[in-house]
Each structure stands twice: as C-alpha cells, then as structure tokens.
Amino acid sequence: MTKKLLLIDGNSLAFRAFYAMYNQLDRMISHKGLHTNALVAFNNFLDQIVDPMQPDLAVVAWDAGSGKTTFRGELFSEYKDGRSKAPSEFTEQFPYLREMVALHGLRNYEQPGLEADDIIGTFSRMGEQAGYNVIIVTGDQDLTQLATDNITVNVTKKGVTEIEAFTPDYIMEKFELTPSQIIEKKALTGDTSDNYPGVTKIGEKTALKLLKTYHDIDNLYRHIDDMKPSKMKENLISDQASAFRARQLATILTDATLDLPLEELEYRGIDYDKLVPFYENIDFKKQLAKIKASQKSGQLVSHNQSTERPLSVVTLNENNLRAIAMMVDKVAVHIEMSGSNYHTADMIGFVIGNPATGYYASRDMSLLQKPELRAVIENGDIKKNVFNVKAQLILFKRLGLTLKGAQFDFLLVAYLLDTTDNDNEMSTLAQRFDVYLTEDEEIYGKGAKYAVPDDEELVLMHLAHKADALIQLEMPALSALQSHQQTHLYTEIELPLAHVLAEMEYQGFKIDRKRLQVIGEDLEARIHTIEEAIYLEAGEKFNLNSPKQLGILLFEKMGLPIIKKTKTGYSTAVDVLEKLASQAPIVEHILQYRQLAKIKSTYVEGLLAVVHTEDSKIHTRFLQTLTQTGRLSSVDPNLQNIPMRTEEGRQIRRAFVPSQPNWQIFGADYSQIELRVLAHITGDQNMQRAFLNGEDIHAETARAVFGLDNNAPVDPLMRRTAKAVNFGIVYGISDYGLSNNLGISRAEAKRFIETYFKEFPQIHEWMTKIKAQAHEQGYVETIAKRRRYLPEIKSKNFNLRSFAERTAMNSPIQGSAADIIKIAMIKVADALKDNQLQANILLQVHDELIFEAPEDEIETLRDIVTRVMDSAVALDVPMQVDSHYGNTWYDAK
DNA sequence: TGGCTCACG
DNA sequence: ACGTACGTGAGCCAA
Numbered sequence: 001m002t003k004k005l006l007l008i009d010g011n012s013l014a015f016r017a018f019y020a021m022y023n024q025l026d027r028m029i030s031h032k033g034l035h036t037n038a039l040v041a042f043n044n045f046l047d048q049i050v051d052p053m054q055p056d057l058a059v060v061a062w063d064a065g066s067g068k069t070t071f072r073g074e075l076f077s078e079y080k081d082g083r084s085k086a087p088s089e090f091t092e093q094f095p096y097l098r099e100m101v102a103l104h105g106l107r108n109y110e111q112p113g114l115e116a117d118d119i120i121g122t123f124s125r126m127g128e129q130a131g132y133n134v135i136i137v138t139g140d141q142d143l144t145q146l147a148t149d150n151i152t153v154n155v156t157k158k159g160v161t162e163i164e165a166f167t168p169d170y171i172m173e174k175f176e177l178t179p180s181q182i183i184e185k186k187a188l189t190g191d192t193s194d195n196y197p198g199v200t201k202i203g204e205k206t207a208l209k210l211l212k213t214y215h216d217i218d219n220l221y222r223h224i225d226d227m228k229p230s231k232m233k234e235n236l237i238s239d240q241a242s243a244f245r246a247r248q249l250a251t252i253l254t255d256a257t258l259d260l261p262l263e264e265l266e267y268r269g270i271d272y273d274k275l276v277p278f279y280e281n282i283d284f285k286k287q288l289a290k291i292k293a294s295q296k297s298g299q300l301v302s303h304n305q306s307t308e309r310p311l312s313v314v315t316l317n318e319n320n321l322r323a324i325a326m327m328v329d330k331v332a333v334h335i336e337m338s339g340s341n342y343h344t345a346d347m348i349g350f351v352i353g354n355p356a357t358g359y360y361a362s363r364d365m366s367l368l369q370k371p372e373l374r375a376v377i378e379n380g381d382i383k384k385n386v387f388n389v390k391a392q393l394i395l396f397k398r399l400g401l402t403l404k405g406a407q408f409d410f411l412l413v414a415y416l417l418d419t420t421d422n423d424n425e426m427s428t429l430a431q432r433f434d435v436y437l438t439e440d441e442e443i444y445g446k447g448a449k450y451a452v453p454d455d456e457e458l459v460l461m462h463l464a465h466k467a468d469a470l471i472q473l474e475m476p477a478l479s480a481l482q483s484h485q486q487t488h489l490y491t492e493i494e495l496p497l498a499h500v501l502a503e504m505e506y507q508g509f510k511i512d513r514k515r516l517q518v519i520g521e522d523l524e525a526r527i528h529t530i531e532e533a534i535y536l537e538a539g540e541k542f543n544l545n546s547p548k549q550l551g552i553l554l555f556e557k558m559g560l561p562i563i564k565k566t567k568t569g570y571s572t573a574v575d576v577l578e579k580l581a582s583q584a585p586i587v588e589h590i591l592q593y594r595q596l597a598k599i600k601s602t603y604v605e606g607l608l609a610v611v612h613t614e615d616s617k618i619h620t621r622f623l624q625t626l627t628q629t630g631r632l633s634s635v636d637p638n639l640q641n642i643p644m645r646t647e648e649g650r651q652i653r654r655a656f657v658p659s660q661p662n663w664q665i666f667g668a669d670y671s672q673i674e675l676r677v678l679a680h681i682t683g684d685q686n687m688q689r690a691f692l693n694g695e696d697i698h699a700e701t702a703r704a705v706f707g708l709d710n711n712a713p714v715d716p717l718m719r720r721t722a723k724a725v726n727f728g729i730v731y732g733i734s735d736y737g738l739s740n741n742l743g744i745s746r747a748e749a750k751r752f753i754e755t756y757f758k759e760f761p762q763i764h765e766w767m768t769k770i771k772a773q774a775h776e777q778g779y780v781e782t783i784a785k786r787r788r789y790l791p792e793i794k795s796k797n798f799n800l801r802s803f804a805e806r807t808a809m810n811s812p813i814q815g816s817a818a819d820i821i822k823i824a825m826i827k828v829a830d831a832l833k834d835n836q837l838q839a840n841i842l843l844q845v846h847d848e849l850i851f852e853a854p855e856d857e858i859e860t861l862r863d864i865v866t867r868v869m870d871s872a873v874a875l876d877v878p879m880q881v882d883s884h885y886g887n888t889w890y891d892a893k
Numbered sequence: 894t895g896g897c898t899c900a901c902g
Numbered sequence: 903a904c905g906t907a908c909g910t911g912a913g914c915c916a917a
Contacts, residue, residue, distance in 0.1 A: 737907030
C-alpha cells in the first residue's frame with residue numbers, strides 16, 4: 001500500500017475551529033479561565049479525521065509571524081493589511097493547540113519567512129517525489145492549486161470535520177479550471193481578504209471567461225493587442241503589473257528550503273499517558289470519558305491501567321440463582337430497555353449486584369420471576385441504587401414486581417445538583433464524578449441503526465459496568481447533595497414524588513376513542529370547507545401548512561404589508577395575521593384553518609395514535625429531570641397542553657373520561673400561585689396585604705399602579721394592563737417585553753414598571769438582590785433549595801446576559817411554585833391512602849391536579865385535596881385552591 | 894435537523 | 903446600541 005503523508009494547515013483550521021464553535025465561546029471555559037472552543041473543535045478534527053487515517057508521516061504547519069515578514073510582505077507592503085487582529089479568546093488557545101497536536105503524535109512546524117501554505121506546498125512536492133500519497137487538510141480553498149494526481153487537497157466545508165476533497169478532476173468539474181489556473185484566476189481577481197488587487201473590475205465570472213480563452217495571463221498578455229477595444233481591455237493593460245504581482249502573491253511556494261527533512265515527520269500516534277493529564281487540565285471530560293471507557297473495554301493498548309478496578313460479570317441462569325441470596329445489604333439494579341418509552345419498550349436484559357457479591361446479568365427477563373430475585377427486588381430493607389427510579393418502577397411493574405428500597409437514584413441526584421448539560425444519559429452524567437462508562441450509543445448505535453449486538457457478553461458487561469458505576473457514584477453524589485443542602489429536597493420531595501408519578505403514569509387516563517373520532521370527522525368537514533374557500537380566494541391551490549408558500553401568497557402575490565420577518569422569510573404567526581385580517585378575508589380563513597388543523601392533527605390524530613389498545617388509556621411520561629426550573633414536563637403524549645382556551649379545542653377534553661362507570665373527573669388548582677410565591681419570597685408588604693385581605697390581585701395592582709383609592713372600581717382595561725404587568729414581573733420584566741405585550745410605547749411601559757416598583761418596593765429590592773446574587777454565586781435557589789446555575793450572567797453578550805438576568809428573577813418563582821405542588825402531590829397521595837379512597841391522581845399540570853374517583857367519593861376527595869394543597873407549604877400569604885368535577889375532563893370546570 | 898407555529902401553565 | 907417577555911412538546915415543512 002502507498003504510504004500516506006498528511007499535511008495540515010494549522011492556522012486556517014484553528015481559525016475555522018474557533019468560529020465553528022463561536023456560539024459556544026462563553027460556555028466553553030476551563031476551570032482556569034481558558035476559552036476552549038477552538039480546542040474542542042480542533043480535537044474533534046484530530047479524533048475524527050487524523051486518528052482513523054493513521055498516516056505514516058504527518059505535520060501541522062503554522063504561520064511564523066504575521067505574513068508581513070515573508071517574501072509576500074516584501075513584494076507588496078499592503079499584503080494582509082486591514083485584517084482585524086485575532087481576538088485574545090482565540091490566540092490564548094494557540095499554545096494548547098500545539099501541545100494537543102503533539103500529544104496526538106503529529107509534528108508541529110513553522111519556519112520564519114514562510115507561511116503555513118508554503119511549508120505545505122513544499123512538503124507536498126517532496127512527498128510526491130518520494131512516492132507518498134499526499135493528503136492536505138486546510139480551511140483555505142486557495143490551496144487547491146497544489147492538487148495533483150498524488151496530492152489531494154481537503155477543504156473544510158462547515159465546521160472542521162466535514163471536508164470536501166479536491167482532486168484535479170474534481171476541480172475541473174467544479175470550477176472548469178486546472179489546479180494551476182486557480183493561481184491565474186487570482187491574478188485577475190486579486191484577493192480581498194489578503195488585501196491585494198488584481199485587475200480592476202474583473203471578478204470571478206470574467207476571470208473564468210478569459211482563462212477559458214487564454215488559459216493563463218502570460219498568454220493573455222501576449223495576445224492583448226488582438227483583443228477588441230473595451231473598458232476591460234484598458235483595465236487589463238493598465239493593471240498588468242498588478243496582475244503579475246497578484247499571481248506571485250497567490251502562488252504557494254513548492255520549492256522553499258525547509259530545515260526539516262521529510263523523514264522526521266513520522267506519525268507517532270496518541271500518547272495517552274500525557275494526553276490524559278492534558279485533557280484534565282483543560283476540562284475535556286468527554287474526551288477523558290472516551291479514553292477511560294475504551295481502556296476499560298481493552299480496545300486500547302495503554303501502558304497505564306490507572307485505578308480501574310477489575311470487573312467481571314456472571315451470566316445469571318437457573319443454576320446460579322442461589323448467589324442472589326448473598327445480596328443482603330445493598331445492590332445496584334438496572335433493567336435495560338431499548339428506546340426511552342418504558343411503558344412499551346422491549347426489555348433487553350437486567351443486572352443486579354454489588355462489589356462484594358459481584359454482578360449478575362442476563363438477557364432472560366423471565367428469570368426475574370424466580371423467587372430468589374423477587375425476594376431481593378421486593379425487600380425494602382435491601383437498599384437499591386438505580387438510574388431513573390420512575391422508569392425502573394414501571395419496568396418492574398410490567399413484570400409483576402414491586403421494586404422496593406430504591407434509595408439512590410443517580411439520575412435524580414445529578415439533576416438536582418445541576419440541571420444544565422443533562423442529557424439523561426448515565427455515561428454523560430457519571431463523567432461529572434470522574435466515573436467513566438461506555439456510551440449506550442457505542443454499544444447499540446442510534447436511530448435506524450439501533451440494534452442489540454449479537455455479542456451477549458458485550459451487552460452484559462456493559463450492564464455490569466452500569467451497575468458498578470451506580471455503586472461508585474453514590475458517595476460522591478450524595479455528599480455533593482449534602483454540600484448543596486439539597487438532601488431534604490431529594491429524600492423528601494423528588495424521590496417520593498417519583499413513586500407518585502410512577503403510579504399516575506401506570507394508571508393512565510382513559511380515553512373515549514369514539515368521541516375523538518367523531519370530533520375528528522366533524523373537524524375534517526369544516527377544514528375542507530375552509531380550505532376550498534381559501535383556494536378560491538387565493539386563486540390557486542397551495543400547501544396551507546407551509547409558512548413559506550403562505551408568505552409568498554400573502555406578501556408577494558397579494559401585496560399585504562409585511563408586519564414582521566423571521567430568519568427565513570415572512571412571519572405568518574397569529575399576531576401578524578390578526579393585524580392583517582381587516583385587509584383581506586382570506587386571512588381570517590387562514591386563522592380558522594390553522595386553529596382547526598392544529599386541533600385535528602395534534603390532538604385528535606396525535607392522541608388516537610398513542611392510546612394503548614389493551615386498556616384504551618393514554619400513559620404519558622412525566623419527565624422529572626428535564627426542566628431548568630423544577631417543573632415537570634410531559635411527553636408521549638404531552639398531556640400538559642391539552643386545549644382549554646378556545647371552545648373548539650376544549651372539546652378534546654370530552655374524550656378524557658373516568659376509567660370506571662359512575663366515576664367522575666375531579667380537578668383542583670392553585671389560584672395565582674406564582675404571584676403568591678412572589679409576595680412570599682420578596683416579603684413585599686403591600687402585595688402580601690392584598691392576598692391576606694383576599695383581594696382580586698390584578699384589580700388591586702391596577703389600583704396601585706393607576707393611583708386609585710381603596711375599593712375604587714377598576715375598569716377592565718386597567719385590570720388587563722395590571723395583569724400583564726404582574727405577568728411581566730414574574731417573567732423578569734423589561735420595558736420592551738411589556739410594551740410588546742400591551743401594544744403600548746416603551747416609554748409608557750417603562751413608566752408602568754417604575755410605578756409598580758414604587759408601589760411594591762420590596763419586589764424591586766428583591767429583583768436587584770437576586771440578580772446580584774446570581775452574579776456572585778453563579779446560581780439562584782427556590783424555597784426548597786432547588787438550584788439553577790446561570791453561567792451566562794457573566795457573558796459579554798448583551799442578549800445572553802439579559803436572558804440570564806430575567807431567568808434569575810423568574811426561576812425562583814416558577815421553581816418554588818413547582819416545589820409546592822410537588823410537596824402537595826406527595827401529601828395528597830399519602831392522604832388518599834390513609835383515608836382508603838379509591839381515587840387516583842391522573843395528571844399534574846403545573847398548578848393543578850386531575851383525579852378520577854367514584855361519584856360518592858367526590859365530596860370527601862374535595863375536602864381532603866383542598867385542605868392538603870392549601871397547607872402543603874406554609875407561606876406568609878394564604879393559598880387558595882379551587883376545584884371542579886364532572887363526567888369528563890371537559891366537565892370538570 | 895432546524896425553524897416556524899401553536900397548544901398549555 | 904444591543905433587541906426578549908418565563909417554562910415546556912409536537913406537527914409540519916424544507917433542506
């Protein structure tokens with residue numbers, strides 16, 4: 001096989017790397033304050049392109065100095081003038097880039113008087129002559145001039161890991177030029193980024209045309225006199241010197257004298273012993289994880305096996321089940337499934353064990369039915385370490401087992417410690433504690449390529465490593481929790497809540513399929529009629545669901561005024577269409593179509609698709625470890641956004657029915673929970689008084705803001721305005737946002753806010769304080785010590801910083817409200833049990849709980865639920881809970 | 894896959 | 903000057 005010589009254009013790739021991850025600049029900072037975005041991207045390049053290539057010789061060429069000190073600078077004094085200086089965030093990464101290159105086994109090379117291009121050009125010719133297959137990688141298309149049959153020039157497309165390979169054939173196909181003509185073209189056009197001119201008024205197009213006729217500029221100028229008179233001819237003549245100079249500047253040297261012989265470019269491969277501490281120093285956790293995980297599975301030859309404890313896995317079967325009985329103290333337990341929906345997913349296998357007894361795993365799920373295993377799983381005295389207790393509870397339930405004694409859920413703990421960068425993957429989260437696991441994706445693949453490998457040993461070993469990680473992680477994770485003062489939040493709120501949620505999800509919400517189908521048919525007819533009307537008004541058929549096509553129709557063909565633009569074109573959002581409705585009847589019809597089509601596709605068809613056929617129920621999943629504020633979210637399907645505001649949409653709720661005859665749906669909701677929380681945590685006396693007096697809070701706010709007397713009547717517009725201001729306050733107010741929402745000027749909005757803060761001074765004080773706190777300690781907290789980190793509050797970027805400031809104000813409020821309802825849910829669940837009620841909790845929708853219960857239990861249920869929710873947490877203001885019930889969710893109003 | 898739109902609190 | 907209200911999930915389109 002032909003030997004490979006790899007030549008890398010260090011400066012241009014580093015530059016690309018820096019900008020490929022520019023949007024991450026503020027996030028990628030090591031503990032020592034070094035920006036690492038270019039390092040991360042460059043490392044990806046080394047990992048994905050260089051390491052797999054295994055070249056025989058390799059070098060990364062760097063520019064020495066500015067370019068001024070090269071022959072080009074002497075030739076043309078303005079060469080590369082006007083280039084803005086590289087930002088310090090970039091240059092500070094340079095020394096590390098070079099070290100990283102070296103540790104990956106590549107030579108770094110630079111030579112005074114030469115640019116990186118010239119080093120590459122010269123090495124490429126030397127390599128070609130020595131019979132190497134030469135591979136150049138650069139971010140600069142000018143290097144394509146070096147391509148020959150033995151030299152391929154790879155230019156990065158986007159980022160640094162996607163490349164376009166330029167061979168002479170490909171260059172011909174793409175530009176209709178030979179590699180050497182790339183230089184001729186430059187001679188004519190010049191180069192704005194390197195700041196040298198070619199011939200006046202000649203650009204890409206004209207240059208190509210001329211080169212087609214004359215091939216190169218020597219030939220062109222030989223025949224210049226034959227050219228018929230034109231402005232272009234004059235320019236060519238007057239700029240002749242400039243053209244030849246440009247050609248010289250554009251030509252990459254291939255015959256420079258280098259101080260380094262080719263033989264010394266030997267590629268040495270990765271030096272893991274040194275790369276690990278290097279990565280540690282710059283906080284490359286992901287890279288470290290990769291190295292450690294592959295060392296573990298023996299994929300790497302390394303001299304250093306570090307602190308890895310030897311791990312073996314025993315394949316469990318009928319004959320060695322007795323070993324399970326040794327597990328008396330604490331075990332890690334894990335059922336592996338394919339996919340994320342534990343209600344329906346296939347179970348791939350399970351593992352159980354601890355370091356003392358060893359780890360036992362199998363792909364045969366039926367073994368879990370054996371008494372030896374059941375005795376351990378269902379014994380609450382044997383403490384369990386798990387990952388995602390809610391998922392495990394439901395998986396075991398599906399197998400007819402009750403998982404008891406789950407005390408350490410690494411997913412929950414990791415989420416409470418830090419909500420950011422949580423992808424709900426054990427391997428990623430474990431990295432935070434320097435525990436390294438092979439990623440699931442590496443074992444199973446992802447997307448269409450997902451498959452459980454035939455190699456059973458591989459799967460069972462992966463499971464054993466997970467179990468072992470759950471044991472290793474317990475101590476450091478729980479002590480971190482302790483240091484955050486979050487032990488109570490974990491043991492008294494999130495962990496018990498997971499059990500309540502598991503019950504709710506497993507129970508499911510019964511669906512009247514027939515009702516959904518009828519609603520669907522009705523909608524179908526109405527949508528059809530509206531569609532016809534729209535096509536008639538438009539004078540053509542088009543895809544109504546395409547904002548692009550709709551935009552073209554409304555704003556180009558019909559000439560309606562453009563109210564707002566999006567990144568990609570015209571905005572056709574509701575607020576825009578509402579402004580246009582008076583100008584063309586079609587707009588009103590489009591709004592109607594949108595509304596009905598949404599109901600039909602998302603709620604009728606979407607819900608029908610996820611009703612379980614066996615029990616005619618919907619089993620949503622509440623994600624407990626996702627939101628940044630502590631709220632739950634709901635997926636597959638989302639039952640927290642079932643329509644409510646329009647009558648058409650609300651009809652969907654008629655399909656949500658009790659699971660048994662003569663039962664009812666019952667709902668209880670907190671009134672104004674976020675404003676009550678605000679009054680509590682800010683300690684604002686005026687707002688607290690309003691709640692203590694049981695006032696209509698928005699009316700009371702209106703009186704304050706508009707300077708009305710106590711008990712003076714409040715007109716609806718004033719109340720509406722005050723309500724919007726209250727909302728704005730909770731969201732972390734800005735005059736811009738409020739003015740937008742109310743359709744008033746920014747100045748007016750600003751006055752409202754100022755008056756509001758004057759009337760509720762302690763709210764103002766708190767807003768100032770919480771922002772300062774976020775800045776100083778880097779995070780904000782809720783009443784239950786739930787934490788949200790806000791690193792961007794220190795950002796230089798106004799937008800990012802402002803966003804973090806609003807978040808600093810909103811998160812404690814939204815998050816404390818979430819704490820309260822979570823506590824209430826646990827207490828309600830306990831109360832239902834204590835009172836031996838048959839009622840089931842079905843849903844939580846942020847400030848309300850939905851139940852089903854026998855008709856004759858409703859009264860008791862209402863008493864208990866209202867009382868428990870009211871008193872769940874004692875604030876400085878009273879809580880108010882409203883409740884409703886009826887035959888369907890729709891009727892519980 | 895990202896962008897837009899729209900459903901909820 | 904900058905140019906956004908806070909927190910979510912899903913369907914659809916256009917690459």
